[in-house]
Amino acid sequence: MTLALIKRLLEPATTTVIAGAAETDELARQIQAGSYRGKLVVLSGPNELASMPPSDLVIAFSAAAERALVAAKERGCAGLLVPDGDAADRDRLSAAARAAGVRLVGPSSLGIAAPRLGLNATAVPTHLSAGTLALAAQSNSVAAGILAWAGRREIGLSGAVVVGEGADVDIADCLDHFAADPLTRTILLAIDEVTDAARFLSSARAAARIKPVLVLKPPPLEAATSALTHAGLIVTSDAAHDAAFHRAGLLRVNDLDELFAAAETLGRARAAGAGRLAIVSNGEGLAALAAGRLRQVAGSQLPRREPEIVRSPQDYRAAVAHLLEEETVDVVLALNAPVAPADPLECARAIVDARGAAPSKPVLAAWIGAGDSAAAIFAAAGVPSFATEQDAVVGFLHLTRHARLIKELMATPPSIDDDDPPDVAAAESIIARALGEGRSWLEPDEVTRLLALFRIPTLDLVIAPDAEAAVAAAKVQFAAGRTVALKIVSPEVPHKSDVGGVELDLANEGAVRAAAEQMAERLRRQRPQARLTGFMVQPMAHRAKARELIAGFATDACFGPVIVFGRGGTAAELIADTHVALPPLDLASAEGLVSRTRVSRILAAYRDVPAADRRAIATVLVALGKMASELPQIRELDLNPILADASGAVAVDARIALEPDPARRRRPAIRPYPSAWTRRLELGEHRFFVRPIKPEDELLIGAMLNRVTPEDLRLRFFAPLKSFSHTFLARLTQLDYAREMAFIATEDGSGDAAGAVRLHADPGHVEAEYAILLRSDLKGMGLGRALMILMIDWARAEGIRCVHSQVLAENGPMLALCQSLGFAIALDPDDVSVKRVTLRLDAPGRSDGSKTDGHD
Incomplete structure (x- = not known):
C-alpha cells in the first residue's frame, strides 16, 4: 500500500459511484453537476459491480463496501470512499481494505475534492477553485465549514480529504501525499485525535520541513487525573498535543477564524527573518492602533520601529520599496483608511508594484472599508490582505511564529559529551527490585542512585529509620559547618509538604529531634493510614541567588513520556509557568523548551544576581529525555525544586513513580538515537x-x-x-x-x-x-x-x-x-x-x- 495508491485515490482520473444510498446518490449528483474532467461511471447498485471498470476512486455506501473492495481488488482500483457508516464499521472495513490491498477513506467521510480535476466528491455543494491550499480533516462539520469558506472567498485548494473514522487512510497518509505534491504550498489539518503518534509525527515533521502546516485541534475535555506528581498534573492531553505539534514544526491555531487568517497569510507569504516589522499607513491613528495591538500580543519580544506616514500612491510605492530594501526590516505592513483625495485602489496597486520589484520579503495589507475590490487586487498579486489592522497584526504573528518554528526545527545543537553513556542496566536493576517488592515508588536513596547514573546532580542524603538516627546523620553535617533539611519518608505521601513533612535549615540536634517528632505526630493525625518509613536528612543548599525550577516527565497515553520544565516550588502547577516537550532532547531543543517559559527571563543576569548556567539546566533536560527513552517503567518523575545559579543546577528533591503494568508503559513517540x-x-x-x-x-x-x-x-x-x-x-x-x-x-x-x-x-x-x-x-x-x-x-x-x-x-x-x-x-x-x-x-x-x- 504505497503512496502511489494514495495519489491515484486523491487525484482520480476515473471515478465509479455505486448508487443505492442517499449519501452516494448525493455525491454522484454533486460530481455530475460539477466540471469533473475525469471519467465518471455511476452504477445503479452493488448488483452491477461485475461491470465496474478499473477505477482510481470507487464510492460506495457502507453496506456494499466489502463487496466493492473485492471488486476493486480484482480490477486494480486504487481506493474506496465510504461516506456513511460510523465507528462500529471501522474495524470491519479496515480488515477488508487490508485484505484487498485497496486504500479506504472513511467510513463516515464527508468526501474528497480535487479541484484541479474539477472534482468535488464532498457533501458541500459549493464550487471549489484550484489553488495551493490542501485540507486534511477528521471532522465532517469542521471540514464542511472550511470548504464553504474556501468556496465563498474563492480560496484555491490543491486538494481536500476528510478521513472520517479513519479505518485505513489517516491524517499521516494525507500529510505524506500533500507534502509530495508540488502544487500544494500550505497544508491545513483539522483533527480531533491522533491515533498513531509515531506515524503522525514522522509525516508531520517531513511535511513541515517543506511547507507550512497549520493544525486546528479543539482541546479535549480533560478526564479526572490520576497524576501522582507535579509533572503528572502539568502533562495534560492538550499539553502533550501542543508539545507534539511544536516538535514537528506545526503551527497550531485555536479556532476557525484563526485558521482562516493563518491560511490567508502563510498561503501567500513566508518570513525568514527575526520578525522585524515596518508599518506604512496613510494615518497616524491607524498606525498607532496596529502598533498598540502588536505590543499587546507580542509584548517586548519584537523590535519596535516608528511607522512611516504617507499620503499618495506615489508615497506608498516609494516607502514600501525603500523598506523592502532595508536589512533591518523583515516584513512590511501597509495600512489604508479611506481618506480623500487619494484613491484606495490606486494605493493598493502602488503596494503591488513596489512588492513586485522586491518579492523576497513579505508584504501584508489592511485596506479598511475598501471591500472586495482592494482584496482582489492583493489576491491577484499574492499579497495577504485583511479586513482590519488587528487581523493584519495577527497575520504577521503567524508569519513570525512559523519562521521561529522552522528555525528551531532546523537548528544545529551544540555538541554534548556523551563518551560516558548512562548505565541503563544498573538503572533497570534498581527499578526491577522495587517492582519485584510490589512498590510503585522508588525510595529516596534509589532515586538518588538512579539520577546519578544519568549524571543529574542531586544533594547528598541519608535515610534514617527513626528520629535518633536522623539526629546522628545530622551531626555529621553540623560538624562540617552545615545546617540540614529534614523530610519524612512515606510511600503514601508523595508531596511531603502537604502534611508538614519538610523542615529546613535545622542547626542543632535538638531542633532535628523536635522536628522529627512533630512531623511524625502530624502524619499520624492527618494521614492515619500512611506509613512512616523514616526520615531523609540532607545538607541545606545555601544558594541565595538561585532560581527555583521544576523539571521532570510524565507519561501521556498517546505520545508517551513528555518532558516538563518551568518555575518550581510547591505551587508549580498553580503558577502555570511551565512548558512541555517530547523526548529525546538535544541541547538546542532543551534550550528551546527553557526559553518558552517566563522564568527563563530571570535566568539572565539582573541587578546583583549573576546569570544562571543555562547549559547546566539544558543538560539536565537532555538527561531526563534519555531516562524517558530508556526506562518506560517510569510513569512520572519530579525534580522539584531544582536550584539553578551561576555554579550549575542541582535537584534538591526528587521522586519517581513506577508503572507496574507493562501494558500501560509507553515508549517515546519519536524514535531515539539508535x-x-x-x-x-x-x-x-x-x-x-x-x-x-x-x-x-x-x-x-x-x-x-x-x-x-x-x-x-x-x-x-x-x-x-x-x-x-x-x-x-x-x-x-x-x-x-x-x-x-x-x-x-x-x-x-x-x-x-x-x-x-x-x-x-x-x-x-x-x-x-x-x-x-x-x-x-x-x-x-x-x-x-x-x-x-x-x-x-x-x-x-x-x-x-x-x-x-x-x-x-x-x-x-x-x-x-x-x-x-x-x-x-x-x-x-x-x-x-x-x-x-x-x-x-x-x-x-x-x-x-x-x-x-x-x-x-
Whole structure:
C-alpha cells in the first residue's frame, strides 16, 4: 500500500459511484453537476459491480463496501470512499481494505475534492477553485465549514480529504501525499485525535520541513487525573498535543477564524527573518492602533520601529520599496483608511508594484472599508490582505511564529559529551527490585542512585529509620559547618509538604529531634493510614541567588513520556509557568523548551544576581529525555525544586513513580538515537568508528565535504557543488530515525569524518533510496563496501523490501560495488546517462553477496 495508491485515490482520473444510498446518490449528483474532467461511471447498485471498470476512486455506501473492495481488488482500483457508516464499521472495513490491498477513506467521510480535476466528491455543494491550499480533516462539520469558506472567498485548494473514522487512510497518509505534491504550498489539518503518534509525527515533521502546516485541534475535555506528581498534573492531553505539534514544526491555531487568517497569510507569504516589522499607513491613528495591538500580543519580544506616514500612491510605492530594501526590516505592513483625495485602489496597486520589484520579503495589507475590490487586487498579486489592522497584526504573528518554528526545527545543537553513556542496566536493576517488592515508588536513596547514573546532580542524603538516627546523620553535617533539611519518608505521601513533612535549615540536634517528632505526630493525625518509613536528612543548599525550577516527565497515553520544565516550588502547577516537550532532547531543543517559559527571563543576569548556567539546566533536560527513552517503567518523575545559579543546577528533591503494568508503559513517540547501531571497523592499518549520524555532526560533515574533490561531489549529487549552506547540511544530519538512517565513519585518533552512507525509506517503509560519499583520499580501501553492508543490514532489520538508487553511468566504481553486492543494474528509462540499481531484500537468503569483514 504505497503512496502511489494514495495519489491515484486523491487525484482520480476515473471515478465509479455505486448508487443505492442517499449519501452516494448525493455525491454522484454533486460530481455530475460539477466540471469533473475525469471519467465518471455511476452504477445503479452493488448488483452491477461485475461491470465496474478499473477505477482510481470507487464510492460506495457502507453496506456494499466489502463487496466493492473485492471488486476493486480484482480490477486494480486504487481506493474506496465510504461516506456513511460510523465507528462500529471501522474495524470491519479496515480488515477488508487490508485484505484487498485497496486504500479506504472513511467510513463516515464527508468526501474528497480535487479541484484541479474539477472534482468535488464532498457533501458541500459549493464550487471549489484550484489553488495551493490542501485540507486534511477528521471532522465532517469542521471540514464542511472550511470548504464553504474556501468556496465563498474563492480560496484555491490543491486538494481536500476528510478521513472520517479513519479505518485505513489517516491524517499521516494525507500529510505524506500533500507534502509530495508540488502544487500544494500550505497544508491545513483539522483533527480531533491522533491515533498513531509515531506515524503522525514522522509525516508531520517531513511535511513541515517543506511547507507550512497549520493544525486546528479543539482541546479535549480533560478526564479526572490520576497524576501522582507535579509533572503528572502539568502533562495534560492538550499539553502533550501542543508539545507534539511544536516538535514537528506545526503551527497550531485555536479556532476557525484563526485558521482562516493563518491560511490567508502563510498561503501567500513566508518570513525568514527575526520578525522585524515596518508599518506604512496613510494615518497616524491607524498606525498607532496596529502598533498598540502588536505590543499587546507580542509584548517586548519584537523590535519596535516608528511607522512611516504617507499620503499618495506615489508615497506608498516609494516607502514600501525603500523598506523592502532595508536589512533591518523583515516584513512590511501597509495600512489604508479611506481618506480623500487619494484613491484606495490606486494605493493598493502602488503596494503591488513596489512588492513586485522586491518579492523576497513579505508584504501584508489592511485596506479598511475598501471591500472586495482592494482584496482582489492583493489576491491577484499574492499579497495577504485583511479586513482590519488587528487581523493584519495577527497575520504577521503567524508569519513570525512559523519562521521561529522552522528555525528551531532546523537548528544545529551544540555538541554534548556523551563518551560516558548512562548505565541503563544498573538503572533497570534498581527499578526491577522495587517492582519485584510490589512498590510503585522508588525510595529516596534509589532515586538518588538512579539520577546519578544519568549524571543529574542531586544533594547528598541519608535515610534514617527513626528520629535518633536522623539526629546522628545530622551531626555529621553540623560538624562540617552545615545546617540540614529534614523530610519524612512515606510511600503514601508523595508531596511531603502537604502534611508538614519538610523542615529546613535545622542547626542543632535538638531542633532535628523536635522536628522529627512533630512531623511524625502530624502524619499520624492527618494521614492515619500512611506509613512512616523514616526520615531523609540532607545538607541545606545555601544558594541565595538561585532560581527555583521544576523539571521532570510524565507519561501521556498517546505520545508517551513528555518532558516538563518551568518555575518550581510547591505551587508549580498553580503558577502555570511551565512548558512541555517530547523526548529525546538535544541541547538546542532543551534550550528551546527553557526559553518558552517566563522564568527563563530571570535566568539572565539582573541587578546583583549573576546569570544562571543555562547549559547546566539544558543538560539536565537532555538527561531526563534519555531516562524517558530508556526506562518506560517510569510513569512520572519530579525534580522539584531544582536550584539553578551561576555554579550549575542541582535537584534538591526528587521522586519517581513506577508503572507496574507493562501494558500501560509507553515508549517515546519519536524514535531515539539508535546507539545499538555503532560499529568498529578495521581495514588494514586504518581503524574507524561507525555510528548513526546526529544533528551535532553538521560541522563534521561540512569539513568532510571540503575534502571531497569536485568530481566526486558531482558524481554523488549529479551537479557541481561549490558551497554547503546550513539548510543543506541540516538535511543531511537531522534525521527521523523512524524513516531514515545515515551512518558516519570517523577516523580513530583525529575523529575526522571519513565517509557516510544514508538511506531514506518511503512513508510505507517498503522501499528506500540510498546514497554514499567517501572522502576522496580514503577511497579504495574497502570503507565504502563496509558502509554499504551496514546500510543493507539496517534496511533488512527494518523490514524494508527494496533498496535502490540512481548512479551516473560513468561512475564505474560505484556500479562495480553495487554489482558485487547483488544489486540489479538497469538503464533509467528517463535518462540514458543514469543507471538504476536495485537490491531486493525480500528474496530468500542474503542477496547482497557480501562478507562482514571489518563489520562487527
